[in-house]
Amino acid sequence: MSSCDCDHHAAGPKLKPIEEALEFLLQRAKPISDIESVPTGEALGRVLAAPVVSQVTVPPWNNSAMDGYAVRVADLDGERPRLPVSQRIPAGACGSELEPGTAARIFTGAPVPPGADAVVIQEVCEVDGEDVIITECPKPGANIRLAGEDIEQGAEVVAAGTRLAPQHLGLAASVGVAELQVYRRLKVAVFSSGDELVMPGGELGPGQIYNSNQFTLGGLLQALGCEVVQLGIVEDTFDATCEALSRGAEMADLVVASGGVSVGEEDHVKPAVEKLGSLDLWKIAIRPGKPLAFGHIGETPFIGTPGNPVSLFVTFCVFARPYILRSQGVAGDLQPKEVSAAAAFDWKKAEKRREYARARLVSGAAGELQVELYPSRSSGVLSSVAWADGLVVIPEGRTFSRGEPVRFIPYTELMS
Known part of the structure; x- marks a missing residue:
């Protein structure tokens, strides 16, 4: 596996803009059509295929918003009206x-x-005794939740294309829905390319490293709700690469490979995909992670990421994540939400490529939100990804001084 992302090279005129590459991918994402019914309590993270429509009115009747005393306001005369308590109504009971x-x-x-x-x-x-004295008289309607003020019977409460979070499950249950229609999980076949790779637990030989990319990719895919098929480590030969690609295409809806997507002598993914189908290979104006491949093995789509672990992580989050979400049937805007915070660093050199640097949010001396930057920009330092809790976006051609606002994307936005 040749894992060089050429991050040290200046960007050339042929680099594809990030937005152009992302638009290309999303236009080619074909949502899954297979639908299955699952119990509401087991639908977390699944993508809703049919809208949830309320079977009931919520609340079904006027109910008390607080513990207290139900009264007629017209009966409350004077500063401290006294009323006998005629009945007791706990939740789950109906009074007269x-x-x-x-x-x-x-x-x-x-x-x-x-x-x-x-x-x-x-x-x-x-x-x-048997009376209650009212020390503050309410206005009519005080502390009463009206029937239907939340949801009317027949109303759509969760739209199709929603990736279901805990609150969606609770909402569906609140309107009496026991089962939800969801798209089946996207099945993704994953392999790592490289003779230098060894699985954790094995013995390292000269020039060998442990295969972290399989676990990073697998975790990112599982976080998005995919069913992951691990094809393991593929040796650096054309035939082995072809065999792995073919096997993955037969088993899955998408094949994702790490490494081997460049054009070196030991990079066999490009010619193998081209033999089995078609391939678009780009150098993108992004750092880390310049090389990215997209194509098809027969009818099965393929994404090839860089081999360097940080480059893999960033390119997956920026490009593969929205493509996968759209393929799962997720509707609407797929861009992660950003946080604006003050830079706790200086960025003195304007770069030609947009950088997604590892960073984390911290509190400044006055409690203000700041973005702290990891000191190394190397695409091989995987520990930087674990240190960070998000990525700070450094636009092309920009410099920053400490205290200026920067764009920060939390990991919570990139792994959901």
Whole structure:
């Protein structure tokens, strides 16, 4: 595997802009069409194929927003009105119509009895035997949740194309939906190219390193909800590369390889993909991770990432992640949300390529949000990725001084 990303070279005129490469990929992402039904409690991270429509009105009746006393406001005369307590209504029970001139002890979530038009919170009430004394009189409607104020029966509550988070599962359950229609998981075959690679637990020989890329790629794909098929380490030969690509294309919806996507003598991915299908190989105006490959093995799409571990991580997050999300059926804007914070560093040299530098958010002396930069820019320092909690975006042709605002993308946005 030739893992050189040529990050030390100046950008040339043939470098493809990041936005152009990303648009190219997204235009070619074909969402999965296979749909399956899964229990609502097992749908976390899945992509919704059909909208969730409410079967009920939520809340189904007027209910108390607080523990207190249900009253008729018209019955509250004077500064400290006293009312006998005529009934007690816990959550899960229904009271009878409120007798005029009385109050009902009521608890959060319980239906408001007919005739009551306000709930007085218990903190402004005094209990005296069988009576309650109201020390602060409410306005009509106080502390009452109205029927249907959250959701009307028949309303769409979760749109198709949503990647389901815990709150979506709770919302679906709240409207009585026990099963959800979701796209099946995207199956992705992964392999690492290189005779120098050894799996963790094995013995390293001269010139060999442990295969971290398989685990980084596998983890990133699992975080996106993919089913991962590990094809292991592929030796640096044309025939072995062809065999791995063919096997992956038969087994999966997408094949992803790390390393071997450049044009060196030991880089066999390019000619192998071209023999089996078609390939677009780009040098992109990004650092780290200039080389990126996209193509097809027969009808199965293929993405080739650089072999350097940091370059792999960055190119996956910037390019492969949105492509995979769209292929899973996720709708809408796929760009990660950025945070603006003050630079806790100086960036003195304007670069020709946009840089995604490893960074993390810290609090300044006055509590302000700052972005701290990892000191090394090397694409081989994988520990920098673990040290960071996101990537800071350094645009082309820009310099920064300490204190200036910079764009920071948290890992939470890049792994979901």
